[in-house]
Amino acid sequence: MKNEKIDAVVCEEKSATRFSACLLFSANALARAITAIGDEEFGRFGLCYSHAYMLCEVVAQPGITPSELSETLYLTPSTITRLVEKLEQKHYVRRESEGKRTLIYATAEGEAIQPEIAQAWERVGTRYSDAIGKNDVCQLTQQVFKAAKSLGKES
């Protein structure tokens, strides 16, 4: 019984499943695993990884708009709005309305925690490099990003 049939075809090692051959499955599993690390590190100062990334971008590009952030971060505009709200609550950014656009600026406080973010970022990198292997990481990242970009256009 059980799943002999499918497993016989798909599996080679014991931990593989009928799902491991599916990119939809694997990509989500990877994202969850690595996000756990990211949120653990960035969480030390009360941010999740996407907040940290967004804040970096705002610091680098003062007056950036939500739609620009949306493109850079590969997130929908509504998600950007929510993230900005959170960062605003924490006084890391402020918003300025300019016509139909919204300009986002980092506060002094937001700029001040940049070093901490950079450190956390590095720790995250170290941790997943250690787990996955430094050489593989670089290639994997490139391929993953390329795939994400291709799929972004698909729909």
Add this chain to the structure above:
Amino acid sequence: MKNEKIDAVVCEEKSATRFSACLLFSANALARAITAIGDEEFGRFGLCYSHAYMLCEVVAQPGITPSELSETLYLTPSTITRLVEKLEQKHYVRRESEGKRTLIYATAEGEAIQPEIAQAWERVGTRYSDAIGKNDVCQLTQQVFKAAKSLGKES
């Protein structure tokens, strides 16, 4: 101004960003993009991709327990409980208590939609293969899964 300094180092093509070199970022971007496709296809009959996967597993392994599903699907037990609840609402599975364990079985209805799930699964595969390239997909999937597994052990 802007971000010349960093971009000069990191970017080669215009769409790359300081983030694209980060696996945490890229993996999440990929997961979101591919999940959008998955949910679109599986959503045609009211499921999201994780429901569909779980149902497959339950059909293949009648009487499977939440903790087994948790390992197979790389999801936390609490998430499994929530997914099972959803599938139960839709009358695709039923639960049986056996001591401290819970056994999950597919209903006739649940087994009946298996063909539809298989079709949707195939459509998803076709769509991302078309976007990414058939050859790349296979290798990418393996690497992504391997990385996810390594990271799963890390924490």
Add this chain to the structure above:
DNA sequence: TACCGATAGTTGTATGTGCAAACAAAAATA
């Protein structure tokens, strides 16, 4: 037999994310 730690599962709560709809402002067209 009676207790205690370990294990399995569920629930409360919180959060990131997205879709669809609403809204506001700009641009295009008549």
Add this chain to the structure above:
DNA sequence: TATTTTTGTTTGCACATACAACTATCGGTA
């Protein structure tokens, strides 16, 4: 100039997921 369309942003709602705390059961030990 007036009207329509398009664009940018925000909100209402829904959902997958996780953590922490809680409950229930099992297994071992005194």
